[in-house]
Amino acid sequence: MSTTPKPDAADGIAPGGATRGSDRPTFWGRLTHAGPYRAVTDFVFASTRRQFILLAALPIVWVLFAHLGPILQMIRVSFLDSYPPAVGYTPQFTLDNWASFFKESIFIKPFFRTLMFSLSLTFATLVLIYPVAYFLARHVKRDNQMLLLLMLLIPFWVGEIVRTYAIMILLGNTGAVNLILKTLGLIDRPIPFMFTGFSLSFGIVYLTSLYMLMPLYSALEKIPPTYTEAAADLGAGAWTRFRRVTLPLSLEGISSGCTLVFLISTGLYATPILLGGPSTTLFSQTIAGFFHVAGDKWPTGAAFSTIMLLTALILSGTFMKLIGSLTRGPQK
Amino acid sequence: MTRNTRILMSIVYWAFVVYLFVPLLLMVLMGFKDSNFIGFPIKSWTLDWYIGVFKDSEVVSVFLYSTVIAVTSTLISLTIGTWISVLLAGRSFFGRIIIFGLTILPAVIPGIISAISFRIFANLLGIQTGMFAIIWAHAVHNVPFVVLVVMARLATLPKSHTEAAMDLGADKIVSFFRVTLPYLKPALIGAGVFCMLLSFDDFVRSFFLGGYKPTLPVLIFSKLRSGMSPEINAIATVVLVMTAVMGIWAERSMRRMGKGT
Amino acid sequence: MSNTDNTIVHIDGISKSFGKTVALQKLDMKINAGEFVTFLGPSGCGKSTTLRILGGFERPDGGRVLLSGKDVTHLPPNKRKVNMVFQDYALFPHMTVMRNVSFGLELKRMTKDQIAARVDELLSFLELDAFRDRFPDQLSGGQRQRVALARALAPDPELLLLDEPLGALDARLRAQVQVELKDIQRRTGKTFFFVTHDQDEALTMSDRIVVMNQGRVEQDGTPEDLYLRPKSRFVAEFIGDTNLISGEVKHAKDGKVDIDWFGMNVQGRSFDYTPRTGELVTAALRLEKVGFYDKKPETGNAVQGKIVNRVFKGSRTAVDVRVGDVNTAILKAYVDGDVPDDVWLGWDSANMAVLQD
Numbered sequence: 004m005s006t007t008p009k010p011d012a013a014d015g016i017a018p019g020g021a022t023r024g025s026d027r028p029t030f031w032g033r034l035t036h037a038g039p040y041r042a043v044t045d046f047v048f049a050s051t052r053r054q055f056i057l058l059a060a061l062p063i064v065w066v067l068f069a070h071l072g073p074i075l076q077m078i079r080v081s082f083l084d085s086y087p088p089a090v091g092y093t094p095q096f097t098l099d100n101w102a103s104f105f106k107e108s109i110f111i112k113p114f115f116r117t118l119m120f121s122l123s124l125t126f127a128t129l130v131l132i133y134p135v136a137y138f139l140a141r142h143v144k145r146d147n148q149m150l151l152l153l154m155l156l157i158p159f160w161v162g163e164i165v166r167t168y169a170i171m172i173l174l175g176n177t178g179a180v181n182l183i184l185k186t187l188g189l190i191d192r193p194i195p196f197m198f199t200g201f202s203l204s205f206g207i208v209y210l211t212s213l214y215m216l217m218p219l220y221s222a223l224e225k226i227p228p229t230y231t232e233a234a235a236d237l238g239a240g241a242w243t244r245f246r247r248v249t250l251p252l253s254l255e256g257i258s259s260g261c262t263l264v265f266l267i268s269t270g271l272y273a274t275p276i277l278l279g280g281p282s283t284t285l286f287s288q289t290i291a292g293f294f295h296v297a298g299d300k301w302p303t304g305a306a307f308s309t310i311m312l313l314t315a316l317i318l319s320g321t322f323m324k325l326i327g328s329l330t331r332g333p334q335k
Numbered sequence: 336m337t338r339n340t341r342i343l344m345s346i347v348y349w350a351f352v353v354y355l356f357v358p359l360l361l362m363v364l365m366g367f368k369d370s371n372f373i374g375f376p377i378k379s380w381t382l383d384w385y386i387g388v389f390k391d392s393e394v395v396s397v398f399l400y401s402t403v404i405a406v407t408s409t410l411i412s413l414t415i416g417t418w419i420s421v422l423l424a425g426r427s428f429f430g431r432i433i434i435f436g437l438t439i440l441p442a443v444i445p446g447i448i449s450a451i452s453f454r455i456f457a458n459l460l461g462i463q464t465g466m467f468a469i470i471w472a473h474a475v476h477n478v479p480f481v482v483l484v485v486m487a488r489l490a491t492l493p494k495s496h497t498e499a500a501m502d503l504g505a506d507k508i509v510s511f512f513r514v515t516l517p518y519l520k521p522a523l524i525g526a527g528v529f530c531m532l533l534s535f536d537d538f539v540r541s542f543f544l545g546g547y548k549p550t551l552p553v554l555i556f557s558k559l560r561s562g563m564s565p566e567i568n569a570i571a572t573v574v575l576v577m578t579a580v581m582g583i584w585a586e587r588s589m590r591r592m593g594k595g596t
Numbered sequence: 597m598s599n600t601d602n603t604i605v606h607i608d609g610i611s612k613s614f615g616k617t618v619a620l621q622k623l624d625m626k627i628n629a630g631e632f633v634t635f636l637g638p639s640g641c642g643k644s645t646t647l648r649i650l651g652g653f654e655r656p657d658g659g660r661v662l663l664s665g666k667d668v669t670h671l672p673p674n675k676r677k678v679n680m681v682f683q684d685y686a687l688f689p690h691m692t693v694m695r696n697v698s699f700g701l702e703l704k705r706m707t708k709d710q711i712a713a714r715v716d717e718l719l720s721f722l723e724l725d726a727f728r729d730r731f732p733d734q735l736s737g738g739q740r741q742r743v744a745l746a747r748a749l750a751p752d753p754e755l756l757l758l759d760e761p762l763g764a765l766d767a768r769l770r771a772q773v774q775v776e777l778k779d780i781q782r783r784t785g786k787t788f789f790f791v792t793h794d795q796d797e798a799l800t801m802s803d804r805i806v807v808m809n810q811g812r813v814e815q816d817g818t819p820e821d822l823y824l825r826p827k828s829r830f831v832a833e834f835i836g837d838t839n840l841i842s843g844e845v846k847h848a849k850d851g852k853v854d855i856d857w858f859g860m861n862v863q864g865r866s867f868d869y870t871p872r873t874g875e876l877v878t879a880a881l882r883l884e885k886v887g888f889y890d891k892k893p894e895t896g897n898a899v900q901g902k903i904v905n906r907v908f909k910g911s912r913t914a915v916d917v918r919v920g921d922v923n924t925a926i927l928k929a930y931v932d933g934d935v936p937d938d939v940w941l942g943w944d945s946a947n948m949a950v951l952q953d
Contacts, residue, residue, distance in 0.1 A: 028705045
């Protein structure tokens with residue numbers, strides 16, 4: 004911050020007194036003494052209550068309207084028999100949209116597949132990323148940590164579509180992996196990686212792994228190395244040190260990393276379309292289907308979205324609470 | 336930790352780096368392939384696909400469209416996010432935790448559900464799908480990130496700084512613009528670039544709220560559905576380079592904020 | 597103006613509580629123009645709350661604050677002609693020294709010429725000319741403290757508040773700055789309201805010290821008053837090293853009080869009040885006021901004793917002397933050179949102040 008020695012143009016007081024000979028007040032002096040400004044501020048700051056109301060009004064309206072509004076409307080629509088409303092017809096209340104979820108296996112299957120996929124991939128990502136985060140936080144010199152982390156962040160900034168496409172090129176029938184296997188003489192015909200559970204899992208982990216890395220890294224980085232040294236001094240072996248010191252102290256990172264990855268993977272839409280096949284249809288595709296086909300299937304889509312949202316939030320909420328009770332357990 | 340586990344972990348780390356980078360490198364390489372057919376091996380090379388990206392008026396206009404959406408939605412997110420942060424970082428009041436929870440809400444809603452709910456809400460409000468709807472959805476989606484970054488920075492602003500400004504005759508508005516806002520600058524740069532990247536890369540919201548004109552990710556998606564081509568690689572590579580440059584720049588300004596007072 | 601005297605600040609019965617903690621209990625105080633007043637006390641005594649109420653950062657629960665006769669109790673900080681030097685200086689990190697100092701002037705709607713002239717004046721007064729284009733993080737602690745002072749003095753306040761501004765400096769620099777600060781106050785003729793928990797600082801700089809404890813004023817007086825004539829046990833113990841001598845009053849007249857101290861007869865002085873005969877009182881006796889003699893001295897008080905403990909403190913040695921025939925009577929004192937264990941101790945009765953509590 005200190006490396007910006009430019010004075011505000013608005014003030015016009017040059018450093019070193021180079022500019023002199025001005026008999027005008029500065030911008031802020033003129034502003035604060037201007038009649039309209041004074042009238043407004045005198046009104047606003049007349050009472051702390053009024054001040055607070057004016058400060059709080061916009062945020063409260065914004066979060067209620069823009070953040071909560073869409074969700075509430077989605078829930079409302081899920082109980083209507085038709086939406087968007089046709090001209091001259093008032094939609095009626097119905098539970099059919101919710102009921103249809105439990106009636107047809109074509110809906111329930113993708114739902115549970117999504118849950119299983121998301122849960123198992125979250126766990127896999129955790130196992131894969133923990134050593135990476137640990138290595139970065141504990142075995143790399145402070146100065147290099149940022150560099151190595153930055154390197155991992157670059158792919159992270161590239162969007163879902165571009166990265167999914169990269170995976171398609173890697174795993175396609177004429178992709179790099181098949182080319183290598185063929186050149187090595189391990190296969191004659193390309194292995195059909197694409198449009199399977201494998202390619203989808205591979206892609207999802209590829210997309211979400213950094214959301215696991217960041218919280219894990221920051222949790223691990225906060226643990227002072229003296230803690231494990233103290234444990235070693237007291238005779239704890241490597242495994243015990245990890246299990247009794249490092250792991251409990253990184254639980255917070257595990258909790259937020261897993262929650263993030265889980266919520267993101269349940270919400271992916273383009274990736275299952277591009278990488279998955281008919282046998283791997285996920286619930287996001289089911290939901291989206293109600294909005295693509297003609298006809299008024301929106302309420303069913305809304306009901307299914309609500310089911311999905313509630314399930315995802317309840318699962319991750321329970322998980323975070325569980326981890327939370329662990330951290331406040333015997334270690335502290 | 337023993338030497339062996341250390342070596343093992345460094346192997347895992349570098350394997351992870353390879354895992355992250357190789358697909359992207361292959362994608363970049365494929366953009367140079369002198370053939371319509373996506374696949375290895377690459378026998379002859381060309382720059383035509385890259386030149387084509389800049390010549391294709393559709394791609395260029397979609398690119399500009401995405402940029403306008405990213406910049407506008409980011410400006411909205413920064414304004415609203417900073418406003419909310421100032422409220423939440425101030426003195427406590429009844430319901431603060433609820434406001435905070437609602438502020439963070441868009442960040443924890445899975446992408447597809449967020450897109451669907453915006454689609455339904457836009458219909459309720461009578462907003463046509465298209466640029467305005469996308470900007471609005473992106474702005475809402477990005478507010479939580481702005482709030483988290485700005486609140487973290489605000490928490491480190493000594494209370495005495497704004498008190499000193501008031502002591503010297505500034506009202507709260509002047510004090511905010513002359514003391515608080517300059518202090519937040521690095522956080523705002525970082526959060527702003529992050530929002531732009533999120534908006535620029537967003538597929539699912541742009542897809543469901545988009546009208547006739549696609550954003551860049553939507554364009555790539557629709558091209559992909561009609562078949563892979565090195566043209567897509569070239570477009571994706573341009574996106575990759577741009578986002579990487581912006582990301583690194585933002586990251587560096589965030590780091591500087593950590594060091595400076 | 598309603599006041600004809602020299603009063604610039606009138607604190608009229610202010611009280612303040614934070615939740616269940618009482619910070620100030622009906623504080624009354626008048627401060628004269630040009631005075632260097634120090635509020636001294638342990639943390640939580642109410643001194644900082646008083647300062648923040650004067651600055652406008654806290655509203656008192658009751659009472660009024662009058663500045664030059666005008667009620668400012670409910671005015672926000674930006675509407676008061678009061679400026680403050682903060683404990684952490686609170687220099688704006690993104691502004692140069694020059695722009696920090698001109699901040700308050702700009703908001704007074706001074707012209708750029710006037711601002712430049714005033715800033716130059718202050719920077720040269722505080723010997724900061726060379727640093728005008730530096731940023732705060734390019735300055736030493738002492739320089740920052742002077743910039744904070746320049747910034748607070750710039751708008752020409754009626755009252756300058758200083759919130760432990762020397763706390764961040766190292767011990768050697770602090771001693772130097774104490775002298776400088778007193779000098780600046782004298783030369784500007786401003787009223788300084790200084791808050792500290794450091795008794796040395798208070799004694800060195802102040803015209804007047806107000807000792808606070810638990811939201812109340814313990815004693816209000818000149819540094820000498822407080823040091824030599826403490827009124828309460830709290831003041832005696834808080835400022836300097838002191839012996840507390842307790843006993844029954846045998847005789848009290850004209851401020852001279854004879855006390856029976858473990859069978860020895862010692863005489864002290866009482867100020868502003870006369871204790872009753874038979875009352876149990878405590879008197880304070882500074883360690884350095886006790887002299888050592890090889891035979892019974894001619895001073896007002898003389899007792900014979902034996903040194904039982906010596907602690908070397910560099911320039912002098914602190915000793916515990918057992919006096920009289922009773923074990924529990926221990927008198928602490930300082931000696932410069934070598935003294936034998938068996939000694940006579942003597943002190944002036946004027947140096948032994950009988951406390952009021």
